Amino acid sequence: MKKANVFEFYRRLAELDPAPETELAWRNPYTLLVAVALSAQATDVSVNKATARLFEDVDTPAKMLALGEEGLKAHIRTIGLFNTKAKNVIAAAQILVDEHGGEVPRDRDALERLPGVGRKTANVVLNVAFGEETFAVDTHIFRVGNRTGLAPGKTPLAVELVLEKVTPAPFRAHAHHWLILHGRYICKARSPECWRCPVMDLCAYRPKTPPPAAKGAGAASNTLLPASGTHP
Template identity: 70%
Template sequence: MKKDDIFEFFRLLAENNPAPETELEFDNTYQLLVAVVLSAQATDVGVNKATRKLFQEVQTPAQMVALGEEGLKEHIKTIGLFNSKAKNVIALSEILVRDFDGEVPEDRDTLTTLPGVGRKTANVVMNCAFGAETFAVDTHVFRVSNRTGLAKGKTVDKVEALLEKRVPQPFRRDAHHWLILLGRYTCKARSPECWRCPVVAQCAFRQKVMEPPAKASVSKTRTKGAKSA
């Protein structure tokens, strides 16, 4: 994708959704951190369902430590890998209480030292909580970046580095939100809905699907045991 195409790509995404936000639900930076840790290999919908009641009870790292690992598991047992995630959330909460006065550090490198917090999680927190121009590359961003030709790379780190280099102002702050939402709802893995994509003209994908699939006809069949005429 050429420089002019990239600018128009993001201009159109911004026009279509001027104020994109994460779909995770939270009331403060600590809850955001916990929600993002829990969202690994899970859907935002599933995480939100599990955390609504949890976040009514827990607003701070100290409260999470008081809840304890077993108590946390009861809240998040519907989420994949909940055992290891509960262990990490309690451990990172203890560190925040002990070393950071209960506050989430505003530094990506420091965030990645916390249990269960990788670079993608740190990028999300830096962007959503602190307004940093970071590019969190999840499966949606990775797919969209490669498929459209925006940032083609074989690894997450390569795609992130290319996005860092290629995404222009004034779109850098919200870029990863637009890419996530595009991948989640339009540029889907198995069946991209190119016919309704706002950036189809800028996209370099060669196998564009420009018409919705025809609805399969439903044939009338006899019910089991029905007699022939």
């Protein structure tokens, strides 16, 4: 994608949603870390349901250790891979208490050393909790980057590095969220809704998906993401 088109791509997404936020529920950097770790191979909705009561009582690593692995499982057993995730969350809490004074480190390497925390999770925490200009490449961003031509790459890291290079300064802080939401609600995996996409003319994807027949000719009008940070 040409430099001018990259700027316009982000400008349009920013115009529709000036202040995007994660759809995971969190209260502080620690609960964000836990929520993101739990969200691997699970939806944000399912994680939010499981953590609603958990985060009322547990919002620090010390409290998580006091809850214990079995206690944690009781809260998150509706989430996929909950046994492994519970083990990792408890192990990570112990490291945070022992090595970081119970605080979440603002350092990617330190975060990635925690059990169950990979580069994507670390980047989310750095971006959302600490305002770092990071690009957490999940399946949505990987798809959008490749499909549109914005940031092609064979691996999530490759896509991340391209995003680092091409994303203009005014959009770097929120780029991660705009791309995730675009992939989640418009540029879907099985059936991208090109007919209502705000960046359709900038995108390399061919052929464009036509509007559903039931909606008729008028469906191709500008039906975009809700503005002001609200999403379906």
